[in-house]
Amino acid sequence: MRSIAPGIIAVVISLLSFWIPNDAIAGGAEQQICDVSADYSLGIEDYSETIRRHVDVVRKHPDNALAHYHLGYAEGMTGNRTAEVSEYQRAAALGLRNWDLFLNMGLAQLENGELEAATDNLRQAVLLGEDHSESHFNLALVYERRGMLADAEREMLASLRLDPGQLDARNSLGVIYAEEGKTVRASMIWGELVREVPDYQPARTNLKLLGNRVEVARGETAAVVPLPGGRRQTNQRQTETTLADARNRPGPPQRGPAKSNP
Numbered sequence: 001m002r003s004i005a006p007g008i009i010a011v012v013i014s015l016l017s018f019w020i021p022n023d024a025i026a027g028g029a030e031q032q033i034c035d036v037s038a039d040y041s042l043g044i045e046d047y048s049e050t051i052r053r054h055v056d057v058v059r060k061h062p063d064n065a066l067a068h069y070h071l072g073y074a075e076g077m078t079g080n081r082t083a084e085v086s087e088y089q090r091a092a093a094l095g096l097r098n099w100d101l102f103l104n105m106g107l108a109q110l111e112n113g114e115l116e117a118a119t120d121n122l123r124q125a126v127l128l129g130e131d132h133s134e135s136h137f138n139l140a141l142v143y144e145r146r147g148m149l150a151d152a153e154r155e156m157l158a159s160l161r162l163d164p165g166q167l168d169a170r171n172s173l174g175v176i177y178a179e180e181g182k183t184v185r186a187s188m189i190w191g192e193l194v195r196e197v198p199d200y201q202p203a204r205t206n207l208k209l210l211g212n213r214v215e216v217a218r219g220e221t222a223a224v225v226p227l228p229g230g231r232r233q234t235n236q237r238q239t240e241t242t243l244a245d246a247r248n249r250p251g252p253p254q255r256g257p258a259k260s261n262p
Contacts, residue, residue: 106122
């Protein structure tokens with residue numbers, strides 16, 4: 001995997017992710033509904049009770065794809081990523097085909113470091129939810145993490161076309177440009193963000209770090225002294241500036257409000 005450019009802050013996972021919309025039934029599972037009391041617990045964010053009730057539902061009705069999806073969501077909210085992904089996979093195998101199922105599954109796999117599986121499911125989220133900016137945004141992030149920068153750029157631009165006001169997407173596009181060596185574009189994006197939203201710290205930090213990288217590069221170039229015969233020698237007294245770790249890695253993603261089916 002291609003390493004990320006030193007010092008550049010990237011948003012790892014969308015804060016808009018991990019939610020269950022009211023239209024969460026589609027495909028072969030379109031006639032399914034979930035237990036009302038189980039979904040009430042989900043609606044009030046009592047995840048322990050949600051898990052208990054949904055386990056009972058899927059025990060009695062193992063083919064209820066929507067119940068598996070809701071159970072997976074609750075497991076994820078309590079930090080059980082393995083159980084979360086497993087329930088999402090069951091829901092998909094039973095015919096549930098809504099974009100946010102694959103979005104959440106891909107993001108859970110991304111948290112687990114399963115980058116290829118995450119890529120496959122986030123691609124599916126884009127196919128099923130091409131009009132949702134968060135599908136493109138998160139696919140762009142996993143592409144960027146894998147060093148697939150041209151693909152990352154394409155998906156981040158698609159996300160911004162759908163929702164131009166996304167600060168994190170604009171910042172992340174700057175990160176992608178910087179990694180591609182398009183430093184002028186990166187600088188323009190971060191400069192615009194700083195002017196428009198002065199308190200948006202990632203852009204301010206990245207703009208400063210980009211400037212530091214440019215100064216380091218200039219210093220290294222100036223330290224190369226030509227010698228007779230065309231050979232070049234680096235001035236060993238030149239001090240290299242080491243920037244911060246490449247990626248700002250926050251904790252687990254904040255999840256949006258859970259919504260059960262009506």
